[in-house]
Amino acid sequence: MFKSTSVHWHGIFQNGTNYADGTSFVTQCPIAQNNSFTHNFSAPNQAGTYWYHSHYSVQYCDGLRGALVIYDPDDPLAYMYDVDNASTVITLSDWYHVVAPVLRHIIGTDANSSLINGLGRYAGGPASDLAVINVEQGKRYRMRLVAMSCDPNFNFTIDGHNFTIIEADGQLTDPLPVDQLQILAGQRYSVVLVANQPVDNYWIRSLPSLAGASFEGGTNSAILRYQGAPQVDPTTVQTTIQNPLVETNLHTLINPGAPGIPGYGNADINLDLQITSLGGFFSVNNATFEPPTVPVLQQILSGVDPFNLLPNGSVIPLKANQVVELTMKIVSGPGGPHSFDVVQSAESSTFNYVNPVRRDVVSAGTAGQQMVIRWTTDNSGPWFLHCHIDWHLDAGFAVVMAESPSDTAAHVNPVPRRSYFRRQHFYG
Numbered sequence: 228m229f230k231s232t233s234v235h236w237h238g239i240f241q242n243g244t245n246y247a248d249g250t251s252f253v254t255q256c257p258i259a260q261n262n263s264f265t266h267n268f269s270a271p272n273q274a275g276t277y278w279y280h281s282h283y284s285v286q287y288c289d290g291l292r293g294a295l296v297i298y299d300p301d302d303p304l305a306y307m308y309d310v311d312n313a314s315t316v317i318t319l320s321d322w323y324h325v326v327a328p329v330l331r332h333i334i335g336t337d338a339n340s341s342l343i344n345g346l347g348r349y350a351g352g353p354a355s356d357l358a359v360i361n362v363e364q365g366k367r368y369r370m371r372l373v374a375m376s377c378d379p380n381f382n383f384t385i386d387g388h389n390f391t392i393i394e395a396d397g398q399l400t401d402p403l404p405v406d407q408l409q410i411l412a413g414q415r416y417s418v419v420l421v422a423n424q425p426v427d428n429y430w431i432r433s434l435p436s437l438a439g440a441s442f443e444g445g446t447n448s449a450i451l452r453y454q455g456a457p458q459v460d461p462t463t464v465q466t467t468i469q470n471p472l473v474e475t476n477l478h479t480l481i482n483p484g485a486p487g488i489p490g491y492g493n494a495d496i497n498l499d500l501q502i503t504s505l506g507g508f509f510s511v512n513n514a515t516f517e518p519p520t521v522p523v524l525q526q527i528l529s530g531v532d533p534f535n536l537l538p539n540g541s542v543i544p545l546k547a548n549q550v551v552e553l554t555m556k557i558v559s560g561p562g563g564p565h566s567f568d569v570v571q572s573a574e575s576s577t578f579n580y581v582n583p584v585r586r587d588v589v590s591a592g593t594a595g596q597q598m599v600i601r602w603t604t605d606n607s608g609p610w611f612l613h614c615h616i617d618w619h620l621d622a623g624f625a626v627v628m629a630e631s632p633s634d635t636a637a638h639v640n641p642v643p644r645r646s647y648f649r650r651q652h653f654y655g
Contacts, residue, residue, distance in 0.1 A: 245608030274299035275397030396586035413615035487550030494552035514540030515623035547631035
């Protein structure tokens with residue numbers, strides 16, 4: 228097991244506290260064995276469903292991850308639900324029976340199965356306990372789904388129940404009824420479920436995108452248990468899907484609209500990232516990300532010319548207060564440096580600058596597709612844009628967006644004295 232580590236607070240803007248973002252070799256060195264680092268930051272004007280995880284190599288694949296929820300006492304959609312607490316947080320993750328430092332050397336590694344709230348079964352394994360979500364008939368529940376996987380995405384359903392999406396990646400959405408949603412690694416959704424069915428046990432199904440995945444024997448499943456139902460496995464049959472989530476049907480509730488002048492290519496800065504994969508390694512515009520010996524933030528604070536920041540070819544300097552439009556082609560699953568507006572989803576041929584969904588993880592689709600996002604460079608510092616399929620990040624699928632490097636020293640100071648540690652042989 229790796230003994231160095233880091234903690235990234237996924238989705239937290241870290242405005243003015245870039246050094247607390249926890250991205251190894253971008254904002255700090257990993258925290259060395261027998262050392263510590265205290266994260267001290269604020270999250271003003273943020274509420275919603277987030278998560279935290281190690282951002283060192285593929286360490287979070289071994290379980291260094293968890294949900295992070297910021298509750299809003301003035302939630303404008305609170306009228307839609309009665310219950311919203313820790314009992315309705317649902318984490319979805321992949322389960323590997325071999326530790327990540329071994330698996331990271333295997334091209335195309337797959338999980339053995341998946342877990343819901345840390346519990347699950349696998350083919351040929353024991354009929355172990357499953358996660359149980361308890362509900363009371365007649366009540367409405369805000370369920371917060373967090374996809375903490377290192378690779379697969381999940382198709383999430385609950386037998387006999389529909390639900391209404393009200394949040395995507397910490398951003399409230401116009402309520403959208405669905406009966407199935409696909410959730411990618413790193414994404415989060417809040418859904419409102421009305422417990423309006425007869426008292427019984429119902430299968431919660433989270434089918435991972437793994438070859439041969441099924442629900443046989445209760446694999447990839449949890450239990451929705453109504454108060455008064457016996458403590459047994461459900462016998463329900465999977466609901467026929469009629470209204471699955473389509474990302475382009477999601478619209479941001481508060482302050483909708485992408486920044487800048489509408490129309491493709493009309494931003495202040497227009498970036499085109501081409502993704503290629505060869506021999507198990509990824510490159511972005513022909514550069515494979517390799518961790519630098521000095522964190523990017525430390526390079527910036529030391530006065531390195533923005534166009535000479537390491538690693539070569541993987542750092543993109545951006546001016547302050549500019550609208551950026553980024554087009555990415557070929558591969559899926561990037562997580563971004565900000566919450567951004569998805570003006571074109573990978574599966575769509577249309578653009579939406581009026582009311583697109585705003586989130587921090589989006590699919591870039593498959594070969595021949597592209598996704599387009601917009602954001603404003605209003606948060607100085609280096610930010611990691613990378614694939615959230617963690618095996619792909621480990622294989623070089625990443626770039627650093629260095630926002631207004633000349634302003635960073637003034638924006639993020641004072642940096643805690645112990646933000647950086649001498650790099651030893653962390654990544655070997």
